[in-house]
Amino acid sequence: MIKITLPDGSVREFEKGTSALGIAKSISEGLARKVLAANINGQVWDATRPINDDASLKLLTWDDNDGKNTFWHSSAHLMAEAVESMFPGVKFWVGPPVENGFYYDMDLGDKKMSEEDLAALEKKMNELARKNSEYLRKEMPKADAVKYFTDKGDEYKLDLLSNLNDGEITFYSQGNFTDLCRGPHIPNTSFIKAIKLTSIAGAYWKGDEKNKMLTRLYGVTFPSQKQLDEHLQMLEEAKKRDHRKLGKELGIYTMDDDVGQGLIMWMPNGTVIIEELEKLAKETEQAAGYKRVVTPHIAKESMYITSGHLPYYADSMYPPMEMEGEKYYLKSMNCPHHHKIYAAEPKSYRDLPYRIAEYGTVYRYEQSGELFGLMRVRCLHMNDAHIYCTKEQFNDEFRAVNDMYLKYFKIFGIEKYVMRLSLHSPDKLGIKYVNEPELWKETETMVRNVLTESNIPFVEVKDEAAFYGPKIDVQIYSAIGREFTLATNQVDFSQGRSFKLEYIGQDNKAETPLIIHRAPLGTHERFIGFLLEQYAGKFPLWLAPVQVKVLPISDKFLDYAKAVSDKLKKSDIRSEVDDRHEKIGKKIRDTELLKVPYMLVVGEKEMNENKVSVRIQGKGDAGVRSVDEFIADAVSQIKERKAE
RNA sequence: GCCGUUGUAGCUCAGUGGUAGAGCACUUCCUUGGUAAGGAAGAGGUCAAGGGUUCAAUUCCCUUUAACGGCUCCA
Numbered sequence: 001m002i003k004i005t006l007p008d009g010s011v012r013e014f015e016k017g018t019s020a021l022g023i024a025k026s027i028s029e030g031l032a033r034k035v036l037a038a039n040i041n042g043q044v045w046d047a048t049r050p051i052n053d054d055a056s057l058k059l060l061t062w063d064d065n066d067g068k069n070t071f072w073h074s075s076a077h078l079m080a081e082a083v084e085s086m087f088p089g090v091k092f093w094v095g096p097p098v099e100n101g102f103y104y105d106m107d108l109g110d111k112k113m114s115e116e117d118l119a120a121l122e123k124k125m126n127e128l129a130r131k132n133s134e135y136l137r138k139e140m141p142k143a144d145a146v147k148y149f150t151d152k153g154d155e156y157k158l159d160l161l162s163n164l165n166d167g168e169i170t171f172y173s174q175g176n177f178t179d180l181c182r183g184p185h186i187p188n189t190s191f192i193k194a195i196k197l198t199s200i201a202g203a204y205w206k207g208d209e210k211n212k213m214l215t216r217l218y219g220v221t222f223p224s225q226k227q228l229d230e231h232l233q234m235l236e237e238a239k240k241r242d243h244r245k246l247g248k249e250l251g252i253y254t255m256d257d258d259v260g261q262g263l264i265m266w267m268p269n270g271t272v273i274i275e276e277l278e279k280l281a282k283e284t285e286q287a288a289g290y291k292r293v294v295t296p297h298i299a300k301e302s303m304y305i306t307s308g309h310l311p312y313y314a315d316s317m318y319p320p321m322e323m324e325g326e327k328y329y330l331k332s333m334n335c336p337h338h339h340k341i342y343a344a345e346p347k348s349y350r351d352l353p354y355r356i357a358e359y360g361t362v363y364r365y366e367q368s369g370e371l372f373g374l375m376r377v378r379c380l381h382m383n384d385a386h387i388y389c390t391k392e393q394f395n396d397e398f399r400a401v402n403d404m405y406l407k408y409f410k411i412f413g414i415e416k417y418v419m420r421l422s423l424h425s426p427d428k429l430g431i432k433y434v435n436e437p438e439l440w441k442e443t444e445t446m447v448r449n450v451l452t453e454s455n456i457p458f459v460e461v462k463d464e465a466a467f468y469g470p471k472i473d474v475q476i477y478s479a480i481g482r483e484f485t486l487a488t489n490q491v492d493f494s495q496g497r498s499f500k501l502e503y504i505g506q507d508n509k510a511e512t513p514l515i516i517h518r519a520p521l522g523t524h525e526r527f528i529g530f531l532l533e534q535y536a537g538k539f540p541l542w543l544a545p546v547q548v549k550v551l552p553i554s555d556k557f558l559d560y561a562k563a564v565s566d567k568l569k570k571s572d573i574r575s576e577v578d579d580r581h582e583k584i585g586k587k588i589r590d591t592e593l594l595k596v597p598y599m600l601v602v603g604e605k606e607m608n609e610n611k612v613s614v615r616i617q618g619k620g621d622a623g624v625r626s627v628d629e630f631i632a633d634a635v636s637q638i639k640e641r642k643a644e
Numbered sequence: 645g646c647c648g649u650u651g652u653a654g655c656u657c658a659g660u661g662g663u664a665g666a667g668c669a670c671u672u673c674c675u676u677g678g679u680a681a682g683g684a685a686g687a688g689g690u691c692a693a694g695g696g697u698u699c700a701a702u703u704c705c706c707u708u709u710a711a712c713g714g715c716u717c718c719a
Contacts (some may be wrong), residue, residue, distance in 0.1 A: 103714095112648095113648090114648080114649085115648080115649065198713090199648085199649090199713055199714070200647085200648060200649085200713085200714085201647065201648065201713060201714030201715065202646065202647025202648065202714065202715060203647080203714070203715045203716090204646075204647090204715055204716060207715075207716075208716080209645075209646070209715080209716045209717085213646060213647050213715075214647090214715095215647075215648085216647090216714070216715075218713090218714080244712095248655080249655090255710095255711095257692085257709075257710060257711095261710075261711095307719095309719065312719070313718090313719055315717090316717080316718070316719085332719075333719055335719085362719095364718080364719085366717080366718070367645055367646095367716080367717060367718085368645070368710095369645065369646070369647095369714090369715080369716080369717090370645090370716085370717065370718075371711090372712095376718080466719055467719065468719080471719095480713095485718085488719095490719085517719085551679090553676085553677070553678055553679095554676040554677060554678095555676060556676065581675085581676080582677090582681090582682085583675095583676085583677050583678090583681085583682060584677070584678055584679060585677085585678085585679065585680060585681070585682090586680080586681055586682080587679090587680095588679055588680055589679095589680035589681055590680085590681085591680090592680055593680085599679085601678070601679060603678060604678090605678090613678085613679080615679065620679075620680095621679060
């Protein structure tokens with residue numbers, strides 16, 4: 001007999017060699033039908049695998065992440081079985097679960113798979129799933145496994161094997177499919193009730209662009225059709241929030257082939273938002289002791305050699321223009337220009353911290369395949385600033401920048417983000433990172449300490465630093481789930497020396513300042529793209545391009561509507577009149593769809609009493625009020641930058 | 645940059661080897677209507693661009709270009 005400790009702490013005895021599934025059955029049949037896998041002593045196991053020693057056990061179902069991942073991993077095997085039956089000779093690489101489903105990478109040889117094959121593959125998978133095939137685990141000596149794949153001519157699995165030790169080799173089979181696999185898997189294929197293959201894509205083998213491109217097939221499965229339907233419904237909803245769709249519908253921005261890829265043209269509505277954001281940034285930065293500067297869009301090659309950017313980023317800069325024997329580059333960052341401003345006048349320690357800010361326009365030649373709506377573009381406007389400070393001042397300065405982020409996040413109601421401490425990778429010193437191991441260590445510790453002291457939760461990621469120092473990135477997710485860096489706060493211990501920046505210390509000796517690069521509002525492009533999705537196009541009053549639309553009941557009240565609108569404009573409220581010859585229902589509908597926060601309906605009653613009938617976007621009729629009352633209220637909401 | 649898909653009216657999308665269609669938007673007219681779509685008429689397209697096959701190409705093939713889904717990259 002063995003002793004099994006359950007999650008509630010109770011200990012029960014079972015026959016040696018019983019499985020998690022057997023234990024589930026002893027509790028209830030209903031539970032047993034839901035068990036996908038089990039956590040045994042902290043490790044995820046097959047629910048059917050015999051347990052031979054005392055253990056702690058947690059049964060895993062769809063509601064556990066590990067259970068769900070096991071389900072999707074097993075689905076990937078089922079998909080592979082279907083692919084193998086339709087594409088004989090296919091060689092498989094790996095097929096892991098991912099956030100919303102699973103994929104399998106494969107080499108189809110000279111065969112091609114197109115989206116038309118997906119329906120047939122789904123059908124095949126459904127057939128195979130209904131066979132209730134069990135997932136069978138088999139251990140094998142490494143030598144046998146190597147022989148098996150050598151005979152098969154499968155270089156991919158041989159590559160996987162080369163990283164495994166003897167005694168660790170396990171195979172799983174279901175139906176006619178056998179795969180080298182660590183497992184675990186669900187008990188049998190009948191659990192997989194609803195299947196959707198979502199897309200075909202290319203993916204470099206081992207994620208390295210020098211390697212062969214494999215075919216990656218994505219899918220998602222569920223234990224019931226209802227869950228799949230809900231999932232698909234959710235994806236549809238997410239698409240409605242996509243900033244590219246909303247940006248077009250709301251007249252925020254446009255792009256044009258004649259202008260060029262990734263070059264955003266801000267339309268009047270988008271420009272209003274830009275100006276509001278800049279106003280916020282200027283107020284905030286002025287209060288925090290920043291001075292504003294303005295710098296040109298181009299600079300000579302020599303500056304980017306000094307800065308050290310050219311060797312690292314030449315590929316993603318627009319090629320240089322030649323003028324009178326000099327090469328000029330469009331700037332892809334503002335820092336070098338700002339360093340020149342720092343250097344323009346001698347500095348004493350009394351001048352530090354020296355903080356200069358600019359909404360700088362930079363150009364980056366991003367790879368064409370990476371361009372993505374407003375989130376990844378080639379011309380961007382950065383909420384940039386550089387702080388030059390002493391080592392002693394660093395902590396306070398860096399922390400003040402973090403506080404500024406958090407203040408902004410509160411204004412915009414940003415709650416779903418991840419703070420990422422991005423560190424260097426020691427093996428890439430001198431290649432991707434400046435070769436200063438000691439300074440890296442020192443500054444990384446400084447940054448980590450600021451985060452810890454401020455009680456800000458964060459994750460640490462290696463090999464994501466800037467070439468000149470570690471940084472904190474704020475990671476957000478687009479409506480369709482893509483990850484982006486929204487804002488960034490970086491330490492730079494390198495460029496100060498490259499530019500020979502100095503200040504005279506108390507001891508009358510020249511010192512090099514530390515530099516903080518920061519962009520709490522990121523770029524206009526990415527930030528507004530993010531806001532569009534965050535608000536689903538329903539901007540709070542202070543940001544809304546059109547804040548109020550006055551809707552006359554009929555043309556007879558057009559003059560009154562215009563008078564009301566003019567009065568609003570005098571109080572700096574962005575107001576328009578709907579002067580079309582349409583019925584009020586139509587005007588309301590169209591204004592609702594444009595997500596204008598307030599509609600003021602005016603007819604005979606309102607005109608006679610100098611009032612307006614207020615309607616709130618998405619909420620409906622909010623009653624009659626005097627014009628002055630409405631204005632006072634709106635102005636205070638705008639001034640406070642109220643979230644709603 | 646790489647793999648795959650797509651490109652038809654301002655927008656969303658049908659359709660076809662014999663020089664194109666809907667809804668919305670737009671223009672004009674009728675209607676002056678009280679809280680999410682009033683009616684009628686009209687205008688609008690080198691069917692992404694270039695080349696090829698064909699008696700004939702928007703449709704089939706090739707190249708280019710752009711967008712989209714991924715991969716790689718992201719100071």
